[in-house]
Amino acid sequence: MTMMRRLVSAWRFVFVVSVFLAAGVTLGWRLVDLHVVDQAFLNQQGEVRSTRIDPVEAHRGMLTDRKGQPLAVSTPVETIWANPRDIDADDPRIARVARVLDISEADLRRRLRTHQNRQFIYVRRKVQPELADAVMAQDVPGFHARRDYRRYYPTGEVSAHLTGFTNIDEQGQEGIELTYNDWLSGQAGAKRVVQDNRGRVIKDLSLVREAKPGKDLALSIDLRLQYLAYRELKAVVQAHDARSGTLVMLDVDTGEVLAMVNQPSFNPNDRSQLDPRRLRNRAITDLFEPGSTMKPFSATAALETGAFTPRTRVETSPGYLRFGQYTIRDTRNHGELSLSEVISESSNVGMSKVAGEIGGNTIRNLYYRVGFGQATGVGFPGEAVGVLPAPPEWRPVEVATLSYGYGMSVNALQLAQAYMVLANGGVRYPISLLKQDEAPEGERVIPEAVSRQVRGMLRKVVEEGTGRRGAPAIYDAGGKTGTVHLVGAGGYQKSQYKAIFAGVAPADNPRVACVVAVDAPSNGEYYGGEVAAPVFARVVNDSLRLMNARPDIDGTSVAQSPVDDGERG
Template sequence: MSQRQESSTIKQKLAAGLKAWRFGCVLGVFLTVTAVLGWRLVDLHVVDQAFLRQQGDVRTIRVDAIDAHRGVITDRYGEPLAVSTPVETLWANPGEVDPDDPRLATAASLLGINEARLRQRMRDYASKEFIYVRRKIQPSLARDVLALGLPGLYSRQEYKRYYPAGEVAAHLVGFTNIDEQGQEGIELSYNNWLSGVPGRKRVLRDNRGHLIRDLSLIRDARPGKDLTLSLDLRLQYLAYRELKAVVQAHDARGGTLVMLDVSNGEVLAMVNQQSYNPNDRTSLSPDRLRNKALTDLFEPGSTMKPLAMAAALESGEYQLDSMIDTAPGYRRFGRFTIRDHRNYGQLSMTGIISRSSNVGISMIANDIGGDVIRDFYFQLGLGQPTGIGFPGEAVGVLPMSSDWRPVEEATLSYGYGMSVNALQLAQAYMVVANGGTRYPVTLNRRDQPAIGQRVLSEKVAAQVRGMLREVVENGTGKRANPALYTAGGKTGTVHLVGANGYEDSQYKAIFAGMAPMDNPRIVTVVAVDAPQGGDYYGGEVAAPVFARVMSDALRLLNVRPELTAVEAATQTPGKSGERG
């Protein structure tokens, strides 16, 4: 074999060997990759199956909350006072939103928010996955915004509190915050009762957060419990209308009206001025939030005289036909002098009340002693909480002394040196109206008969009611006569108390009374703060409100009129010459 042939043979062998080596390498790599992939498949589907499935679920399965609506608040006949309606909340994943997207301008315009502020928020929270864009809006508005097709913008259903009665029942019902947690009134005091318990469910979402389908229910939502109040919305509207009218007519600082059912202590109406709209609190001032009927205290003035008289008659020291000489029409206690409107001379027990005699009632008080009057006031519910559990309720001041001075006994008998709220005063008059039983007052409708405590004999209660009727028919309360019904009550006019003591030219006009007198059904207290102009006495400002409210309220409650139209015409209210 020549050298050239030998060289060619060697090359052929080397080529064949190299080809075999390459084939072996490729085959080895292929087999190795196949083995690795095979092992990985086994690892994924057998060894790490549970772990990987869990991780997949974490990335696609979410646990969403199911909102529970808050309980409904209604009046005694089922008329809604507070309801929760379904709304939509828009939220965004800023990481998915382009802050420069021109559609953001349209979205901001539809939502009524600042466009520049919206874009800046998307930039500031780009590392976050959730921000609110606009909470609790109408579903139709949410649909319009979502129709823009903005990436990263989503919605969820929530509930929003709505108050159908608006400002008419605002102070009593109160309101919630945006998360439906009670902030004022009944909404606050019954927050736990009204609040629902949210539910939870598993849902499947894609990598952009879109809902694919519901998977399973973890816990169903439990709505809040409903609450039925003792309030009669018809009477509430009526009382609010009349109180607002008198406050505007006299350019007064404010006012309060409370109406009680004398048979069980239920609050039928409770209104205040000034009020607010709980559905729109954008310009709400804090001074309008107070339920003045419960939070504001005042000296009740002459409205306490009938109650002091009841204490005297109940003590047995005085009888209905007892006479008191009030001449010369004033009394001096050191540097302190109390006066009547004029010198009435001899007055009967009824005359002392109908003439609103400070001298007469103070003489009786000095005779029976301060302890007798004070203890009776306390039995009526004064100087202690009413027990209704309303937030911010003021207790009031009922003085106590181990050694009463004559001037302290005197002022206690005509309502100075003490303080009450309007509901406490109404509760005290309720005892006289129903024959002597004190029932716990309540804002909830009673489903069972009320259990009361007798604090006054029926005989004395009837005698005092006769005095109160005389006040309206011939005394300081002539303008409190309701059409077609008889009424009884007492006027009161007291100085308002300011930061520096009594305000010389500012008064509170008060009337507390009941009707109809053959069988009292309702007790109402009216108080008007700082009426301006020439009229500021209780008989001139508060009594006419009482007359209009009671006349309409008794008709709404189907109470049979006591008087004929002819008899009612002779009762045309006029100004009394007396002041109380």
Template sequence: MNRQEPQPTKMQRFVASLKAWRFGCVMGVFLLVVGALGWRLVDLHVVDREFLRQQGDVRTIRVDAIDAHRGMITDRYGEPLAVSTPVETLWANPGETDPDDPRLASLASVIGVNEAQLRKRLREYGSREFIYVRRKVQPSIAREALALGIPGFYSRLEYKRYYPAGEVSAHLVGFTDIDEAGQEGVELSYNEWLSGVPGRKRVLRDNRGRLIRDLSLIRDARPGKDLTLSLDLRLQYLAYRELKAVVQAHKARGGTLVMLDVDTGEVLAMVNQQSYNPNDRRQLDPARLRNKAVTDLFEPGSTMKPLAMAAALESGDYSLDTVINTSPGHRRFGRFTIRDHRNYGALSLTDIIVRSSNVGISLIANDLGGDLIRDFYFQLGLGQPTGIGFPGEAVGVLPSTNRWRPVEEATLSYGYGMSVNALQLAQAYMALANGGVRYPVSLTRLQQPPIGHRVMSETVAMQVRDMLQQAVERGTGKRALPALYSAGGKTGTVHLVGANGYEDSQYKAIFAGMAPMEDPKIVTVVAVDAPQGGDYYGGEVAAPVFARVMGDALRLLNVRPELTAVEAAAQTPADSGERG
């Protein structure tokens, strides 16, 4: 017997219908949402694509650096020696640039780079967003380059160091690298003082790096501090001119000149030969970078005799009335012989300096002892740093021993067996010029009088100054007399030291002195390395440079002439035959 399936009730049919309808509604809503989203995606990526891209481009927030320019370096009167000028740096986004763009040839020509190298770099760094193309060019060149309209090339403001005095002040001022960090000279020793602190700001930029607008300042840029040097640019120029002229005239290896203010210890001029142009370093010779006035040492020779004489007078064992018998004109120490130019016989202390007698000063040194002379030299600043903080400064050698040999005492008195730099020698002579006070030397202009300490009595300083004046008027330094002014100083001629010891045929010609003698204002040291030809003595090569530089410098400083032109001509002494 067949059983029939029970028929769904009316309620069951209603529930089933409701479920089907609800499922249809859900699916319908789902399909509508999917359709709406699909349409919106199509709308965003097809219909409104350009609009949205532009909106994204102009809403890129970035943080930019604000460049801070480096502090200015000036001479004592405000004349610029180093300034930072605004320039443009060209850069590129290789991802936006076609390395095969024919306009790159014109761009390379405008900015002065190799076209092939430029195309190669754009290919190699195609995944990067930033590369330098040419740093720190003139704004006009940057404008001309950007006017070519090559995609992916931009510029930004930077600063470039410029040195108005060029090679004249190069060794003292020094220079910076491309990022304006000090590399040599004052630029290096005062780098922290001169360096600025960059600022930061939020900006809106597009994807090509173009500025839309500034948003907010995070930190303001702080420029570097200015630096005023003690240098007088007028004196620096004339010193450089005269030193360069004598080096060229005598075909010398080089030379050095240092000029100090007697009353303050400020460096008024400091020049060297050979020099270099810090504005054009494409073929820079590293050998020319040294400021030889402070980095190079030499034996000072006879320029030390006045200082040894000051030690003798300061000891109280000698006076101006003392007479020294220098016969027979030479002294023998084993295999070593000290000689004078000729046999001078009995000499006063003044004549020992005037005649530059090695025998006379060595006899005094052996009587005094090496310790006394050595300690006196040290009090004058020899054998120790000058305190100027110049990079690469050489301290020099001031010998010291428990037991001095007679030959060591003798050579110490006339400047052998020791070494100094030109600045140290000028500082020592400054104490003679100002009445016996040693002042610290300074490369920056002083705002108040310096504090010094007395190293000899004023009487002794004046007595030695008189000796130096007579050495110029009737002795080895007669060619150092400047026109219209009195002067005092001492010559020196020493063998240069090479890899194998003293060079027999190569000399350093030196003159150290002061002017005017009634009230000295300036101390100057001149040293010329390896002059060629027949003239190589300090009195022949260095002394004339001193005369020209000091005469012009005193006139520039408005120092009243002591002599008329007629008196100066009449006072010029005849050649004594001694060269020093």
């Protein structure tokens, strides 16, 4: 019995020792295999646990004015993110994180619990680096910060309608930011990094893919002129309690937009109070009947026929003209006028009689040549083309109303383009919102001699006619007033007007063409010569001075006479 027990005990001992020896040999062989024979496996597993691929953010290209002044820049910020797998949602330190970031503690804990199986959630995006440092100082495992960029617009509402804005991911949403989004957008890179057990980067290992920043873009506007235009337009809209306003200024020799402003505007740096009604660039998206500002182009069409000269006499008595049930009226009986006086006195009757002689197609074709009824080519989102009628047969009343700007629609940029053609000797250049490094190729659409004659008529409007309040202080100018009824749901609104002034300066050798339009002024004045012309005078005068244009008039000021009762454009 005793012998049997000893044998069993011996076998047990041998068995146990053998098992341990086998296990030791197996483990020893596996260690040798991993460290000597198959090192790649351990290296791979170690890298999986300690190395990560982190994004390298690329900043968006900068927008500048023509002189390099910043209009939109991407500034470095930080984004706070979390790995819910590494965070205990009940950790009391989370309260400190929420307090530093000024977010709801309850909401943060709820999100951490909801996404506990995920490795990445945003906590708060695009915060100041100082705030990110304060969060990381709380030393809560699972919370991280990474470099990001935020779009900033130094000029605020002054150039907001032109630049537009981006969303939180720096993708263009409006304006130039949207039109040239691909050009401005950068391409993010990637790098391999070593992280500790809390996800903090402790070493950069290698660059996997280099980040490519977005390309810069120089706009055509001159920020000095932009500020001038914005200040004056905002002042006139407020002074006349108007609904809205628009101003466009072009370089007549290049087609570049030197200033483009609208009222009301918005601040692209404050997205919390964006009103969709304030976002559209009215100079490009809003259409209106241009009214009497079209009379110089009807006169141009008449001069081109050779049947008219600026001195050709036109009888406007008795001050009205009937076409069946329609009656066209002047503000008074002007009697017999020259074609030049038809423009300076803005006679609807006189212009209608001239149009009746040359025909609707002649006028319509001239309008089209200077850019009406077609896109300007700037590629701006939401651009409205407008309406330029072309009926199979022209009724006399249609010819008459077209000659003084009714029955058609334009935007302010198209109207400025047309006046640019008159200013530069009859050449139509492509309109550009970008700075042009080389002189563009234009197309002659009006004989130079005819454009010179029409500029003389425009000068007479400012010196003697309805546009006298549009005279700049130290420069000669030419222009045309316009006052049109606004269109509502029920047709023309009898008590709502758009006041317009379009002109060029200096008169003899124009540098700029400018259009001012003010919607629904409501303090008693509403004619183009009363509301829009003074804005033209101030903006153009100061702009030409900044452009170092030689003054035409000695002295520092010229009296601006009020518009007389003879013509109200």
